[in-house]
Amino acid sequence: MANDYLRDAGIKTLGTRIRRLFERLNSSVTEVYRRELDFEQRWFALGMLLNDHGPMNSRDATKMLGQSHVAMVQVVRAMEQAGLLERKIDPVDARSKILHLTAAGSEQLEKVSTISRIVDRAAADLLAEAAPxxxxxxxxxxxxxxxxxxxxxxxxxxxxxxxxx
Known part of the structure; x- marks a missing residue:
């Protein structure tokens, strides 16, 4: 980028540059998921976790994904509203809820996985070119x-x- 203040500022703007890089990558992926599947990219990690590991409580999911409790609550609510996830009472601890993918959620994740493989290929190409x-x-x-x-x-x-x- 020509006249890039953040790049020119060096270490002083490291966090801002990392956030900018994330936004540049994430916005493209978000657009593809929305356009192709009406799916939010921020749902991907939790969906794949539940798909791969089965139902679990949100505390364990939060820990495994390294996300904040607030972020997890937002994702769970949004996925629940979209019909991709449901919360059921934990048979061991009635105070806790277990997160389950719905049938529609599982079906949607299969479609997401197909798109994800294409995104992964583009990411691998970018890394091979710029930062192996x-x-x-x-x-x-x-x-x-x-x-x-x-x-x-x-x-x-x-x-x-x-x-x-």
Missing amino acids: DFLKQLDALDDALDRRDFADRIETAFAEKGLNR
């Missing part, structure tokens, strides 16, 4: 943050500057 080691680097960043989260790293940087709060 990107997934390894992404894993390394995740691993480093698992060892020591970013908030702790920021606090250490404050301390090193004598700015303890």
